[in-house]
Amino acid sequence: MSKMTKSQMIAALAEATGLSKKETAGFMDTLAGFVYKEAKKSGECVLPGFGKLVKAHRKAREGRNPATGETIKIPAKTVVKFRLAKVVKDAVL
Numbered sequence: 598m599s600k601m602t603k604s605q606m607i608a609a610l611a612e613a614t615g616l617s618k619k620e621t622a623g624f625m626d627t628l629a630g631f632v633y634k635e636a637k638k639s640g641e642c643v644l645p646g647f648g649k650l651v652k653a654h655r656k657a658r659e660g661r662n663p664a665t666g667e668t669i670k671i672p673a674k675t676v677v678k679f680r681l682a683k684v685v686k687d688a689v690l
Contacts (some may be wrong), residue, residue, distance in 0.1 A: 603625075607622045610625075632650060
């Protein structure tokens, strides 16, 4: 079983909603842009029924270079995490 591509998802959503593929693709792109902008601005963005994107700060730490085994310092940075909603976990698992 292969993963669903973006174009396959757009076609399936267009068929299910009765919208054109172009309208569906435009909606998906607009939604993605909105989610990215909101997560950047406020630190999180909730997608009802799916979960939420959350900006999190990762502290500086020590790690190892797998090729040489040498200890290196990994700098602090901000990362984006996706936390699944309980309803998704229940439905999928």
